[in-house]
Amino acid sequence: MADLEIVQFIARSDNYAVLMHDPDSGKTASIDAPEAAPIQAELEERGWQLSDIFITHKHFDHIDGVSDLRRAYNCAVTGPRKSASETGLYDSTVADGDTIDFAGHSIKVIETPGHTLDHVSYYIADQKLLFAADTLFALGCGRVFEGDAPMMWTSLKKLRDLPDDTMVYCGHEYTLANARFAVTADPDNEQLAARLEEIEEQRAADEHTLPTRLGTEKITNPFLRADDAAVAEAMGMADASPEEVFAEVRGRKDKF
Numbered sequence: 001m002a003d004l005e006i007v008q009f010i011a012r013s014d015n016y017a018v019l020m021h022d023p024d025s026g027k028t029a030s031i032d033a034p035e036a037a038p039i040q041a042e043l044e045e046r047g048w049q050l051s052d053i054f055i056t057h058k059h060f061d062h063i064d065g066v067s068d069l070r071r072a073y074n075c076a077v078t079g080p081r082k083s084a085s086e087t088g089l090y091d092s093t094v095a096d097g098d099t100i101d102f103a104g105h106s107i108k109v110i111e112t113p114g115h116t117l118d119h120v121s122y123y124i125a126d127q128k129l130l131f132a133a134d135t136l137f138a139l140g141c142g143r144v145f146e147g148d149a150p151m152m153w154t155s156l157k158k159l160r161d162l163p164d165d166t167m168v169y170c171g172h173e174y175t176l177a178n179a180r181f182a183v184t185a186d187p188d189n190e191q192l193a194a195r196l197e198e199i200e201e202q203r204a205a206d207e208h209t210l211p212t213r214l215g216t217e218k219i220t221n222p223f224l225r226a227d228d229a230a231v232a233e234a235m236g237m238a239d240a241s242p243e244e245v246f247a248e249v250r251g252r253k254d255k256f
């Protein structure tokens with residue numbers, strides 16, 4: 001079985017579009033559909049036919065392109081069961097623990113609510129790929145709109161449990177702003193300080209900072225480290241629970 005080819009590019013202003021292509025079968029999936037035109041242009045340039053769209057959550061900047069892409073390619077649209085009736089866009093729905101076959105690769109559905117209640121992440125163990133959309137970002141996490149901080153923390157811990165060598169694709173290029181905040185939440189973390197410098201250089205050169213390696217996130221992303229003494233201490237919350245520390249980190253980032 002061949003490895004999946006992954007292509008990532010910007011759509012809208014700061015959303016990432018991601019295409020996943022199986023060279024053997026020709027099947028091609030879009031992870032979310034932020035905007036039809038750039039996705040269609042990329043498909044045409046590569047001579048790929050879109051067979052599937054996997055939706056992570058119901059926000060407009062993740063589903064806006066679905067109808068046009070379906071019209072153009074007659075592709076199958078899969079999305080979270082929890083937003084099926086609200087969006088009216090999915091041909092089939094998924095919930096926590098479901099597995100979907102994509103060209104012989106098993107995609108595991110991990111419910112990661114918090115940003116929205118319907119949010120799911122897609123994990124392909126044999127390819128070491130995680131599509132975390134607006135739950136986990138490089139050095140950040142999504143804003144908690146519909147859930148609460150303990151819910152988001154629980155979701156992030158589910159993703160943190162995956163292997164270090166997992167490559168994480170995210171919904172947005174927010175890494176530099178996240179990095180500038182992260183160093184305030186984990187000020188003595190030398191690996192984080194080094195990573196901020198690297199990210200500043202990458203962004204100055206207009207390079208993508210994603211995907212990111214999960215093992216790197218585990219040691220540098222303060223939103224995955226709310227149960228680490230260093231982050232609790234930086235929040236002035238040495239005796240607080242990880243849920244409370246996480247809520248404080250998220251709250252400070254919202255105002256940063």
Ligand SMILES: [Fe+2]
Nearest residue numbers: 057059115134
């Ligand atoms: Fe979102």
